[in-house]
Amino acid sequence: MPELPEVHGYKVYIDSTILHKTIISMDCRDKKLLKKAYGDFEKFLVGEQLTFTRRIGKYLFVNTTGPKVLVMHFGMTGRPSYYKEADDRPKFGHIVLAFDNDFHFAFENKRKFGWWDLIDSIADYKQDHGLSDDARELSFEDFKNSLSTRKTDIKKVLLDQSVAAGVGNWMADEILYQAKMHPQKKIENMTETDVKAVFDAMKKVIEVAIENDAHYDSFPEDFLMHFREKEGTCFHTGGPIEKIKVGGRATYFSPKWQEK
DNA sequence: TGCCATGTTAGTAT
């Protein structure tokens, strides 16, 4: 479930493995994962090198020595994998690049919700897809301004990639737990102090998750991740963790701790 | 066996 911290980790991994090597071939088992024609990917990637990456939210932009930028989105079940022997292709490595050092790069995607695209400009893409600045770098001013026009539940707004790019379902629950905010709290009923509390919690959750390599088990003991599953008990109140639907998404929270 | 999960996108409705 790659959200901002996981994709950050993927970026670090990719930066340390496949940059500055010439791509000698590409293989794609399922063309549905490609947003452009397969021939375009071959044309613009084979013979080129990947130069540097940039992450905005859950999107990873990979610059090349050619005219195009490769965009990767990992969907719900994606991850990168770098390996040597062609026989070691991962089971769900649906897209593979081969490099001139004999190593391979697989874009693993168990449930095929991830995809690749080829674009001309990151700035234009960000604009056209309504992506906000990455949540890790987002300013409080921008966050506050995005919220000011909204009237719906805070959790729905947190999941909106035009508000805080990179926040996904588990992060939204964790942020609201840390901020002591009910997921269905209406934006219009939130004070500036409330908004700041959510913003600060968002920054904290992002940094803690990145520090721990998005490894949930090593998160602090008062993080919701540890008792998010059913039968969980709130660290602070000892009360139950409840599961509801907000915006069609499974939402876990502590009713005693997170008041409306 | 059948439901659930994840993130985005598209379609429709208000």
Add this chain to the structure above:
DNA sequence: CATACTAACATGGC
């Protein structure tokens, strides 16, 4: 245009 709701996408895991 903003917002909201639903379905679709794919498929492993429980």
